[in-house]
Amino acid sequence: MSTLTCYACGETVEAPAPPRCPCGEPRWYETDPAVAEFEWPVDLAAGTWAFADLLPVAPPADGLATASGGTPLVRTPALDEYAGAAVSVADEGRNPTGSFKDRGTAVGIEIALAEGADAVGTVSHGNMAMSVAAHAAAAGVECTVCVPDDISAERIRNIGRYDPRILRIDGDYGRLYYDAIEAGAERGIRFINSDSPGRVAGQKTTVLEALDQHRRRTGELPDAIVLPSSSGGHASGAYKGLSDLRAAGLIDPDAEPGAADAMPRLYLVQAAACAPIAEAAARGAETVERVEPGETIAYSIANPDPPSGTRALYGARETGGTAIFVPDDAIREAKRRLATAAGLTVEASSATSLAGARRLAREGEIDADESVVCIATGSGFKESVGDPDDVRTETVTLEAFPDAL
Template sequence: MHRVCWDCGDRTDDDRQVRCDCGEPLWLDGEPEPVPDDWPPRVDSMWDLVPYLGVDAPTPPSGIASAAGGTPLVRTAPLDDGGPRIHVKPEGLNPTGSFKDRGTAFGIAAALERGEEHIGTVSHGNMAASVAAHAASVGLDCTVLVPADIADERLAAIASYDPRLLRVEGDYGKLYFESLAVGRETGVRFLNSDVPLRVAGQATTALETLAQYARESAGESALPDALVIPVSSGGHASGTWQAVRTLVDAGIIDEPPRLYFVQTAACAPIAEAYARGDETVTPVDAGETIAYSIANANPPSGARALGAARATDGAVVAVDDDAITHAGKRLAESAGIAVEPASATTLAAVDGLVEDGELADGDDVVLVATGRGFGGTGGAAGSEQVALSALGEALE
């Protein structure tokens, strides 16, 4: 699978390289020619959409990866409140309860095709649970790196899938980069938040949404006006941009829907960079927030998320905890959809986007509810604690 830098355009055939020499992240290099023209397809799982990425895709594996995606697009009229027409994409219906299953499934499939036996990730939430569960379902060895101060209930939920758990002392922000370097040395393929394989799998969220909207609107060229998505590392935002770019390049759609990304106000480095008109993202100090899972103070694909918003005439905004709480209640009480706080940021952002003139009455707007939250049973027994500097030795 060829990889290309989204920013400078440099290419590589090294399937272990995830960042360009310029410092920006890579993604799989899609070609519009092989993209099927039978749009919109019927959708049973994410694998029905992968051909529309125009990449050299792996064969769908067995295990729960075969069931990733295929979540519905729900018209939620009670949430309209006289403004935009709201639709919700409930990604909590994926096998482990979040959109992370899409990227994990793609990465697992690629690892199996290459005969690899060891995978891993750096996460203290949905991605950790997803990678551990998918690895268990196909018999792959799995290592999950979490911060040393991880909450017991989160550790227990991840541990229920019996991965090798390492609680790493030190700067958690550096662990993303350190794990990739150590993974090359030890043979562990880390499916971290914005690596090319994960981004490609997560691109199917947008592809699936647009295909479902077109089918339900009985029009091949029908598109929602906007997609509203929580953003943390920028990996899902990158996949969304990759998806719509590919459809435009293949001539399936004329122009993409506007992409709006939402952060929690307590930790909003991408939104702050967008407001300043910056091209790059400056790390921030994260504050306390109920949307803990998207409080990424130094997002590795922050600049790529900025590029996605600007290229589609969208925006990056931030919402506070009070608005998130209220939106979560509305989603549950008015639409019957219970989501984690990170997902509720999307509805919380709608009012502000309307006030700013970004969204208009009657616009068709899709809120991507990325997860249903954390759950699981089991204990935290068996986890090890290591120093960041000793990570390589611990993985050998």
């Protein structure tokens, strides 16, 4: 399984090869023809590697590399009325560094090691930076993390836990995404960015695992999947995973909507203030264009120029889904509901999935009797929340305590 293809122009090359096709679109790993033999259910305890037969590299023996995935899909009836459908939440915050990124990093670093790399890097100041730094530390390879010069103190501390080399970039951070891959390749540093083919292969497993769990529980695939989207790498992986299931005969492209093995519709959600993929969807365009970003609490998904945006939109449409955006107020409310009605602590970006499901149900895209999987991409424990003075408390003496109960 070492062939890279371009979904857009069909060009095929053997790995290792640059992550981007000469046509400008990103490449991904072609799944082995043996995908036709793939069967449900898998051994979920193996996490990301439960889907090794669909991945381009063999499972590692030990260490953090073995420990991503295996996250629960939680059926949350308490959120159904709010969302307007039967909600399950995939809690990706329960990965080793608190986000879905660990699945892609695990696969990306295994490929890099298999190809002889002894140094890796990434262009990120959030979840991906932490994930690559942690996995590199555990694999015993050097790691360079490139962050914008004005990075927040909270983020520096979170990345610093794993002691990578941290380069603050004074200049156009967006351009660095491409520059770093090239400059790194010349200097023996393998950059594992958000849509690197190895990462996208690993990110397939978010949806594959959630669907396996949904099927165990109900005997059916969900009707819809709602995924927060930024660079489009995770969304590309989700679509590739669904394609693999179709190739394995586990999704029937000709099934009636609602059938147990019908294709789930993949919906991508962005924050209104920075929604290049959703804006392209709204204007019926095939190509995602750069936007001027505004401020949003969902900063983890605020990429104004998503490198895999066009591919992500293509994938969502192929499944019968699309891309939408939700405003910060809706994100804030969805985050609060996830915590206070379902006990789930997610980062603001992840709450866009529930806010998005609600919008889709209100607009008739999702029916009340349909099942929807909301992917909560990252843990809320890594971002500090509000003002402690906003938390309601009462003070009582020990003596007055019983009567205060």
